[in-house]
Amino acid sequence: MKILSARQGRNPIRELSTPATAIVLGIVVFVISLYADYYWMMILRDALVFGIFALSLDYLWGRTGLLSFGHATFFGIGAYAVAILSTNFDIANITLLALLAGILASGLVALLFGYFLLFAGVRGPYFTIMTLALTVIASHIAVAWVDVTGGDSGITGVQPLSLTLGDFEFVIFAPQTGLYVALALLLILLLVIWKVATSRYGRLLKALEVNELRARTLGYNTPLHLVGTFTISAMIAALAGGLYASFAGYVAPDLIGLLLSTKVIVWVAVGGRGTLIGPVLGAVFVMQIERELSSINTSLWPLFIGLFFIAMVFLFPNGLVGLVQDLSGKMSKNQKKGGTESA
Amino acid sequence: MPDSNTVPLLSVESVSKRFGGLTAVDDVSLKAYAGQMQCIIGANGAGKSTLFNMLCGSLKPTEGTILFQGTDITRLPLHKIARLGISRKFQVPSVFDELTVEDNLDLASKVHGSAAERRVNEVLDTIQLTGQRFIKASNLAHGQKQWLEIGIALMPEPELLLLDEPTAGMTRDETRKTAELLKEVQEGITTIVIEHDMSFVRRLNCHTIVLHHGKLLREGEFGEIEQDQVVREVYLGKQ
Amino acid sequence: MTITSLVPSVMNALTLISVLMLVAMGLGIIFGMMRVINLAHGEFVTIGAFTLSVLQELGGSYWLALMVAPIIGALAGLLVERLIVQHLYTRWLATILATWGLSLIIAQILQIIFGAGPQSVSAPISGTMDILGASYPAYRVFIVLFSAAVLGLVLLMFSRSNFGLDIRTVIQDRDMAEALGIDTKRVFSKAFMLGAALAALAGVLVGPLAVVIAQMGVNYLAKSFFVVIVGGAGSFWGIGAGSAFVGGLETVFTYQMPVTLAQALVLALGIIVLRFRPQGIVPHANIKW
Numbered sequence: 001m002k003i004l005s006a007r008q009g010r011n012p013i014r015e016l017s018t019p020a021t022a023i024v025l026g027i028v029v030f031v032i033s034l035y036a037d038y039y040w041m042m043i044l045r046d047a048l049v050f051g052i053f054a055l056s057l058d059y060l061w062g063r064t065g066l067l068s069f070g071h072a073t074f075f076g077i078g079a080y081a082v083a084i085l086s087t088n089f090d091i092a093n094i095t096l097l098a099l100l101a102g103i104l105a106s107g108l109v110a111l112l113f114g115y116f117l118l119f120a121g122v123r124g125p126y127f128t129i130m131t132l133a134l135t136v137i138a139s140h141i142a143v144a145w146v147d148v149t150g151g152d153s154g155i156t157g158v159q160p161l162s163l164t165l166g167d168f169e170f171v172i173f174a175p176q177t178g179l180y181v182a183l184a185l186l187l188i189l190l191l192v193i194w195k196v197a198t199s200r201y202g203r204l205l206k207a208l209e210v211n212e213l214r215a216r217t218l219g220y221n222t223p224l225h226l227v228g229t230f231t232i233s234a235m236i237a238a239l240a241g242g243l244y245a246s247f248a249g250y251v252a253p254d255l256i257g258l259l260l261s262t263k264v265i266v267w268v269a270v271g272g273r274g275t276l277i278g279p280v281l282g283a284v285f286v287m288q289i290e291r292e293l294s295s296i297n298t299s300l301w302p303l304f305i306g307l308f309f310i311a312m313v314f315l316f317p318n319g320l321v322g323l324v325q326d327l328s329g330k331m332s333k334n335q336k337k338g339g340t341e342s343a
Numbered sequence: 344m345p346d347s348n349t350v351p352l353l354s355v356e357s358v359s360k361r362f363g364g365l366t367a368v369d370d371v372s373l374k375a376y377a378g379q380m381q382c383i384i385g386a387n388g389a390g391k392s393t394l395f396n397m398l399c400g401s402l403k404p405t406e407g408t409i410l411f412q413g414t415d416i417t418r419l420p421l422h423k424i425a426r427l428g429i430s431r432k433f434q435v436p437s438v439f440d441e442l443t444v445e446d447n448l449d450l451a452s453k454v455h456g457s458a459a460e461r462r463v464n465e466v467l468d469t470i471q472l473t474g475q476r477f478i479k480a481s482n483l484a485h486g487q488k489q490w491l492e493i494g495i496a497l498m499p500e501p502e503l504l505l506l507d508e509p510t511a512g513m514t515r516d517e518t519r520k521t522a523e524l525l526k527e528v529q530e531g532i533t534t535i536v537i538e539h540d541m542s543f544v545r546r547l548n549c550h551t552i553v554l555h556h557g558k559l560l561r562e563g564e565f566g567e568i569e570q571d572q573v574v575r576e577v578y579l580g581k582q
Numbered sequence: 583m584t585i586t587s588l589v590p591s592v593m594n595a596l597t598l599i600s601v602l603m604l605v606a607m608g609l610g611i612i613f614g615m616m617r618v619i620n621l622a623h624g625e626f627v628t629i630g631a632f633t634l635s636v637l638q639e640l641g642g643s644y645w646l647a648l649m650v651a652p653i654i655g656a657l658a659g660l661l662v663e664r665l666i667v668q669h670l671y672t673r674w675l676a677t678i679l680a681t682w683g684l685s686l687i688i689a690q691i692l693q694i695i696f697g698a699g700p701q702s703v704s705a706p707i708s709g710t711m712d713i714l715g716a717s718y719p720a721y722r723v724f725i726v727l728f729s730a731a732v733l734g735l736v737l738l739m740f741s742r743s744n745f746g747l748d749i750r751t752v753i754q755d756r757d758m759a760e761a762l763g764i765d766t767k768r769v770f771s772k773a774f775m776l777g778a779a780l781a782a783l784a785g786v787l788v789g790p791l792a793v794v795i796a797q798m799g800v801n802y803l804a805k806s807f808f809v810v811i812v813g814g815a816g817s818f819w820g821i822g823a824g825s826a827f828v829g830g831l832e833t834v835f836t837y838q839m840p841v842t843l844a845q846a847l848v849l850a851l852g853i854i855v856l857r858f859r860p861q862g863i864v865p866h867a868n869i870k871w
Contacts, residue, residue, distance in 0.1 A: 122856060141846060219453075269679075
């Protein structure tokens with residue numbers, strides 16, 4: 001029994017599966033892109049951008065256990081920064097600069113928010129609720145500050161990402177180019193975060209989730225690490241938001257609100273919290289279902305999400321991936337017993 | 344007993360802790376000298392845990408000061424106190440359930456790389472969990488978890504080791520083994536043990552402090568304490 | 583500044599504070615009792631406002647709605663508690679996700695039935711009245727006085743009745759309460775219904791001032807949770823302090839800047855307050871109900 005479970009804690013198979021799956025994902029997306037038409041190219045591109053967004057939440061929620069109910073705030077800050085700056089300033093590389101500015105702004109908001117709350121010991125449900133308040137207010141600002149944000153109608157004419165260095169010019173205009181850029185960024189982030197997650201530092205973050213007080217008595221400045229993780233997560237979310245705005249060419253308040261914050265939680269939950277690649281696949285998968293359902297009736301989707309949350313809590317608390325693992329675990333157990341118990 | 348000229352490693356100077364109207368610890372002073380082991384005993388509610396929590400920084404005293412190696416650590420944050428070389432073992436085993444035994448120890452290490460690996464091997468050997476190295480901490484037996492806790496506390500080679508009821512929930516056999524383990528590792532490390540299991544304290548047979556209603560009642564070698572009439576009445580008599 | 587010119591801002595603040603207190607009371611109590619977070623609490627406000635709208639549509643009066651809405655709110659609360667919350671006491675994350683799911687469902691169903699546009703509701707009292715020389719909308723004065731009366735009853739109930747004593751005991755120490763023979767689940771169930779009824783009542787009160795749509799609940803949810811966290815969970819005065827902080831500051835700031843900016847500023851100040859008082863303005867241990 002003990003021998004069987006050796007190295008189980010490190011779970012090398014599951015951890016190594018991330019780079020392998022990432023490579024497979026990259027190849028699959030690339031092959032599809034060779035055959036996809038314009039429309040599907042856009043769909044796939046957006047799915048990858050939202051995959052980055054899902055990854056950002058999983059880095060926070062999956063590693064440290066802190067659940068942000070307002071992660072769209074950071075996505076939205078990135079998106080609005082790109083939209084506002086690129087439509088108001090006409091200088092070279094403005095969209096790229098705006099993207100960086102958005103990432104920094106988002107990081108700064110998360111840093112301040114996290115500093116005050118996490119150093120005060122605000123954790124668990126309290127932290128979650130405060131992020132919810134944050135996103136509600138952020139979306140109020142996006143709706144009401146019409147002069148800057150365009151209010152309900154948002155901002156159109158967002159400039160595409162481009163890089164101009166002397167004679168060299170690279171503009172991401174076609175969905176296909178955007179798709180490759182998004183794919184490259186997603187894969188890089190996946191591998192970097194995987195590297196961090198499997199390092200000693202990643203295990204420290206896990207330790208914070210399991211027992212923060214214990215980690216503190218080992219000399220770790222735990223609030224600092226939580227604030228750092230929250231800030232990095234917010235910056236990745238802003239990167240996704242900025243990419244989305246530059247690709248789509250417009251922003252609207254639904255990019256910063258509670259519903260998007262909720263959706264990203266669903267993606268991570270479906271894919272499996274803490275699995276990194278799972279949330280990315282969850283985003284792609286759930287968005288496709290959303291599109292299908294919404295084409296029948298747009299009011300079905302919130303009902304579906306609502307039912308999903310309730311079903312998840314009662315029927316499969318470990319997410320769909322966990323459900324599949326549980327089921328396959330049960331099946332293999334039954335096989336070992338010689339199938340005496342029917343599954 | 345070290346003579347009074349030696350500077351104590353830890354010096355607790357008339358600390359008190361009040362919660363609202365309740366005084367949990369009332370004007371307690373104690374000293375711990377390098378290499379010494381002592382036990383703090385007392386009935387439930389005598390203020391043992393409160394005193395202990397103040398020593399390791401998770402509670403701040405209402406009054407009084409705590410000096411460690413001559414530095415005032417009374418108001419230092421928890422993690423800074425830990426970095427000075429004060430290690431703590433919690434009463435309820437609070438190992439990192441999701442991590443392996445090895446990773447639990449590794450996180451507690453102050454050094455990195457091969458030095459950390461050597462230290463992990465040493466500690467695994469001491470706490471006799473070498474065979475469980477790659478097992479998730481959640482899969483350990485209760486006694487093993489307690490030893491892992493002690494191992495985590497030992498990892499950074501602390502100057503001062505604080506142990507809160509190291510035998511809580513252990514079987515008789517495990518308790519005996521733990522006493523041996525502590526005597527072995529204690530060589531050179533200043534140790535303060537909180538305990539209410541008298542047979543265990545008898546095994547350690549060290550300098551003992553008796554708390555009663557938050558106050559220091561008696562202090563001395565366990566042999567003397569055990570014979571003390573007042574102590575017997577308020578505490579041992581109940582056994 | 584004369585007293586007369588202060589009247590409108592003070593009365594505006596009081597209106598907001600009293601509504602916040604009514605909504606947040608339920609949240610604060612159930613959180614204090616069982617550490618339960620109900621993200622569908624805002625929907626009780628929505629249900630109250632929609633009750634008013636439906637009854638007025640059918641020719642009923644505002645006063646009827648004021649009596650019926652708390653009953654409907656309490657019944658809705660009972661359903662939520664029995665169907666979902668009761669099974670998840672010890673799992674805060676599960677409670678958050680499940681009640682959030684429920685919140686989405688309730689809001690969406692209301693939108694499917696009643697449409698996405700604002701529902702029409704009207705106040706029972708129109709015109710203004712004279713307060714210290716300033717004229718002020720009479721209906722808002724009614725909100726303040728009526729809420730004060732209801733909150734006074736709630737406070738009386740907490741401090742004098744057996745039910746209130748049970749609630750306070752559970753908040754103080756749940757194990758102790760059970761050892762004393764209190765049926766904690768039953769007490770919690772009743773407290774949950776009470777909180778839902780108060781939120782529905784608040785829904786009727788704010789209905790004529792607010793835009794009554796299916797999604798209105800979430801604004802009250804976020805704000806009243808903020809009230810509970812900043813003020814301190816589990817006590818009447820904590821929620822009072824939190825409401826005064828949020829409602830008072832927001833009103834004051836609104837005179838200087840756009841309302842959304844005012845809300846953002848209140849959030850920022852609240853977060854700074856939490857840095858220094860993590861348990862809220864009125865931490866529970868010091869509470870005298």
